[in-house]
Amino acid sequence: MAEAFDAVDVIHAKRDKRELTPEQIAWTIDAYTRGVIAEEQMSALAMAIYLNGMNREEIALWTKAMIASGERMSFDALSKTTTDKHSTGGVGDKITLPLAPLVASFGVAVPQLSGRGLGHTGGTLDKLESIPGWRANLTNDEMMRQLESVGAVVCAAGSGLAPADKKLYALRDVTGTVNCIPLIASSIMSKKIAEGTASLVLDVKTGAGAFMEDEQMARELARTMVDLGTDAGVNTVALLTDMSVPLGRAVGNAIEVEESVEVLAGGGPADVVELTVALATEMLAAAGLKDVDVDAALKDGRAMDTWKAMIRAQGGDPEAALPVAKHSHEIIADSDGCVTGLDAMKVGVAGWRLGAGRSRPGEAVQFGAGVRLHKTVGDRVAKGEVLATLLTDTEDRFARSLEAIDGAWKLENVDEFERGSLVLDRLA
Structure with a gap:
């Protein structure tokens, strides 16, 4: 059977800054998924989109076509409404871990289909896999049963959701077209819409440790994704949040789990608690629960009970000791002052x-490795005090890690310094 279009004509259209038609877009995604459009042709089209952009209708149609490339999940059989959160990722961003059980403790179902880390940002599944016995891969039936009984599930997304995105994501990674708002927005939202959740809260990060360092670009990405969700009938809200400083005081896998459990126990770093509560409040409001006391569920143990049930349901032991790195190295302050900056990147x-973290997909991570921050923004520092502890199982990794973190702390001779709010804006 003859193809409806020719890939070269579609490339020419976008190269020449023309708007792609609905038919061209539907055919392009389908033909690429079927292998009719070659990788080098899709590379050329991705670069043309990167350079010349897409309008709102084109992005919506591109997203719709990616959803149509695979299966769609439905949570209609559940007795409770669903709400979900997606973060664009950052340093020390362990928010999903306390957030999912916290929201679920109010009787709302939270299906968190998460991913693994690549590069400097950690993956939620990598963090949870540091818990002995916990497994990321669930069947759809197991996921549904757990949502009904526990209310929260954090697991790997099935390969059937938006398979076109999986192919295109890998291609963008090696062709310099990752940082492109139409392609990022359609990638994230095709999976989230196909997942079938009733409402979605986006945590779009900006600052040194964020994927979108520039605030204006982060804002444009947030706006685009909210529009895509809204157009697809998903109640979507975005919070623009600051990622110039690492979240919390733990950056790693097991140590981030440990910090998340502290939050669920009613403690933990103030910034992690602030963002967890802000996102939980938005998720519950989107699910129809307004004016609820989110803080109380952290303080009275409800969220912790749901966390333990969630971990056990996926084969993990919430009471088990977490992996500990074999080697540690302390970074010592060489002057006094107040920390007025800490470079997340x-x-x-x-x-x-x-x-x-990992350098390429499939690479193993060290569960005990990471950075414990003893001094962060707003803390006083005396010369000789420990700024951070580096942790690893491989001692010869310290040298390159020390090179990376050199100059991360900004110390100034001021009495005190207060960090601004983490939530910069709300887009709906």
Whole structure:
């Protein structure tokens, strides 16, 4: 059977800054999924989109076509409404871990289909896999049963959701077309819409440790994704949040789980609690629960009970000791002052070089590796005090990690310094 279009004509259209028609877009995604469009042709089209952009209708049609490339999940059989959160990722971003059980403790179902880390940002599944026995891969039936009984599930997304995105994502990674708003927005939202959740809260990060460092670009990405969700009938809200400083005081896998459990126990770092509560409040409001006391569920143990049930349901032991790195190295302050800046990207790269992250898909991570921050923004520092502890199982990783983190702390001779709010804006 003859193809409806020719890939070269579609490339020419976008190269020449023309708008792609609905028929061209539907055919392009389908033909690429079927292998009719060659990788080098899709590379050329991705670069043309990167350089010349897409309008709102084109992005919506591109997203719709990617959803149509695979299966769609439905949570209609559940007795409770569903709400979900997606973060664009950052350094120390362990928010999903306390957030999913916290929201579920109010009787709302939270299906968190998560991913693995690549580069300087950690993956939620990698963090949870540091818990002995916990497994990421669930069947759809297991996931549904757990949502009904526990209310929260964090697991790997099935390969059937938006398979076109999986192919295109890998291609963008090796062709310099990752940082492109139409392609990022359609990639994230095709999976989230196909997942079938009733409402979605987006955590779009900006700052040194974020994927979108520039605030204007982050804002444009947030706006685009909210529009895509809304157009697809998903109640979508985005919070624009600051990622110039690492979240919390732990950057790694097991140590981030440990910090998340502290939050669920009613403690933990103030910034992690602030963002967890802000996102939980938005998710519950989107699910129809307004004016609820989110803080109380952290303080009275409800969220912790749901966390333990969620971990056990996926084969993990919430009481088990977590992996501990074999080697540690302390970074000592060489002057006094108050911390007025802490470069999230430098800390993230240091943790990655210690073994907490991976350089290529499929690579193993060290569960105990990472960076413990003893001094963060707003803290007073005396010369000789410990700024951070580097952790790894491979001692020869310290040298390159120390190179990465060098100059991360900004110390100034001021009495005190207060960090601004983490939530910069709300887009709906």
